Amino acid sequence: MDPDALAQLHPVYGVIFLFKYPTDVPYTSADKPLEGSFDHEAAVNLWFANQTIQNACGTQALLSVLMNKHNKDGPEGPEAGYIDVGDALRDFREFTESLPSEFRGEALSNSELIRDVHNSFAKSSPFADETQRTSGDSEDVYHFVAYTPIGGTLYEMDGLQPAPISHGACSQEQFPAKVMDVLQRRINRYDATEIRFNLLAMVRDMRIRAKDFGDAEMLEREEKKRRDWQFENALRRHNFVGFAGEVLKGVVSHKLKNGGEEAYKKWVDDATTKMKQRSEQKKMGGAGEDVEMGG
Structure with missing residues (x-):
């Protein structure tokens, strides 16, 4: 301003x-x-x-x-x-x-x-948020x-x-x-x-100003901005549902291959228990556990 x-x-x-x-x-x-x-x-x-x-x-x-x-x-x-x-x-x-x-x-x-x-x-919207239509807000x-x-x-x-x-x-x-x-x-x-x-x-276009001033550093910054914008726009428009599904199938296949159905069932049960604990803590006003992101 x-x-x-x-x-x-x-x-x-x-x-x-x-x-x-x-x-x-x-x-x-x-x-x-x-x-x-x-x-x-x-x-x-x-x-x-x-x-x-x-x-x-x-x-x-x-x-x-x-x-x-x-x-x-x-x-x-x-x-x-x-x-x-x-x-x-x-x-x-x-x-x-x-x-x-x-x-x-x-x-x-x-x-x-x-x-x-x-x-x-326009951004990709693979899922419709039904709560927006029923919440009344x-x-x-x-x-x-x-x-x-x-x-x-x-x-x-x-x-x-x-x-x-x-x-x-x-x-x-x-x-x-x-x-x-x-x-x-x-x-x-x-x-x-x-x-x-x-x-x-x-x-x-700020690239024109950079060229007029002979400012190579400014020109490179402006060019990088446009490369970043192009990548961000492509990322925003991409539908990652298929990718997420393939990752999930790969993880499940890896669990079954290396530990069998028992290891897979234990993995699911542990995750379900943790999710219930976090949900209960949230209801009680607790902070809950930190989510670990593994490789």
Whole structure:
């Protein structure tokens, strides 16, 4: 939340704010937002899409910034006002820019490219948690919105709202301080104990900066980050149920081969006894035993 820290990442194309969706007060209003003002004209002139599909607010927030950075001669300057999004997204923007905002949202869900990229970051869920459906407790819901300077104005791009929200005049140099003021006021509307927020900055690829500065160490760090991200994403999406089943079968086969059925039965009985002991201690408020991880 430090404007100077954000300014050091220049050029900053925008920020994406994650917060807990409020359920105790109305979130949307057709008349006036809680802060700022609806700019219905901007909903036509800028690339703004209403969110029509669930669980896509993060992707939509990213696109709300990317699709509006195509003006090399805007007040933001050529560095912060222009991003080469490539032919596919450029064609998509040109195809949808004449559509109403609600139809742009539908076009997002119908874009095979955007859908495939979005789903490539979805985690694997081999089991459905039935307790979530029967417990009666409502799950916390979180939402992403984007803030970006466009044409000399600070806009909040939220697909659940009827139009972009203007937060007043804002140059690229003023953006770090002005957006932090807006976000701080927004956070202050929550209880002081609420800390579940996240803020992401959309900046130019840091590898480009490393190359411009001739910083080989920084370049290697950035390359390593991307290798780690790729591995983590593959790990998150992988379904380990089959792997776990094969390991279990291998362990059982090893026990039977080396100790016979008696050793196998004793192994199972010992494990069952320990599990019952831990369960009883848990009910009584005890700490229970430490679980040993053997090789």
